[in-house]
Amino acid sequence: MIEYLPRSKQHTELYLTQFGIEDCISGHEFGPAVRTHYLLHYVFEGKGTFEVNGVQHSIGSGQGFLICPHVVTYYVADEAEPWSYGWIGFNGTLAESLLEQAGMTLVSPIVYYEHKDRIHQYLQWMIQSNEYPAARETRLTGLLYMIFSLLMENAPKTLMAQTRSNADIYVEQVKDFIEMNFSQKITVEDIAHFIGLNRSYLCSLFTKTTKLSIQDYLIRYRMDTASSMLIRTDLSIGNIARSVGYIDPLLFSKIFKKIKGMSPREYRSQSLLNANVIID
Known part of the structure; x- marks a missing residue:
């Protein structure tokens, strides 16, 4: 048949x-x-x-x-x-x-x-x-x-190791997990449990490979996503904060300013100003 x-x-x-x-x-x-x-x-x-x-x-x-x-x-x-x-x-x-x-x-x-x-x-x-x-x-x-x-x-089981090291595989898994779950209240412990590695070992491996801690990578990923939302949407700061995993908008704004050098409101205004300058 x-x-x-x-x-x-x-x-x-x-x-x-x-x-x-x-x-x-x-x-x-x-x-x-x-x-x-x-x-x-x-x-x-x-x-x-x-x-x-x-x-x-x-x-x-x-x-x-x-x-x-x-x-x-x-x-x-x-x-x-x-x-x-x-x-x-x-x-x-x-x-x-x-x-x-x-x-x-x-x-x-x-x-x-x-x-x-x-x-x-x-x-x-x-x-x-x-x-x-x-x-x-x-x-x-x-x-x-x-x-x-x-x-x-x-x-x-050795098949993937022929082209990629175990470190590369684990780092990719961490990044994939963050990309899929950054809007939730996740911890480094959650990530380590999902991947099935000891927390300290995974943190050491990730930092050695990327030059960033898992926590720093998570924060930067959230802030980069928030930056895009500030430019591309008219969502309120509070809605954007919750969309990237922060219940407290004030805490979100504080961390955003630390990473981006300006508050979310200032970032949005600056982006709109730059867009208008280009159009003109």
Whole structure:
């Protein structure tokens, strides 16, 4: 069974182009040929051979193989034990990055994942998604992300360390947490707990990498956001203060002046004056 899908106009980051499940006959083959999108096959039972760039890979149950766009590939089911597999075709601006996080590239196109029932279940849900026509595209995209999450969780833990140090990863996690939660009453302890590191160790690592403490980074992020809101909106100082995590507008104004060199009101007036000068 195979189903082809139209190109998504709302999920451009990652979208399905096709999916299916098939019990292949002996010697069933495809190629040599190229595809215009990514295609990931996952073998439930049986075995076969996958060939790319002149290299042959023997593929069995619990393994998958990746076909990249515009690359010549060939695959064939075993004569004695032909494979039964499922597949997803996909593309999007995030596709390559997500594949790398899952441990799959053109150079390393084979994936190992032992929980066959989970992959099979998600493919079955994709097939059943036609029962929800109004939200089918979003449902299918969500299931595609779920399959990626399984493969990413199963990827070798050393994979990301090949391109980034642990320090860089933790610093990025701190920044991401602050960006998503700066409007809340968060503490450094909250951030350390979320990341799963000792507070003192995380603080030391962050300061060494960025030359700022986590608390200073949080304050500066809040003040930079407030600066933008002062220029781009007509919200009151009190509303802006609460929007960046300060219940007390006076405390917010005090910290803002310390960081920016002038009060929020003065900053707004100066920005408006500068804008008028440019217009004139």
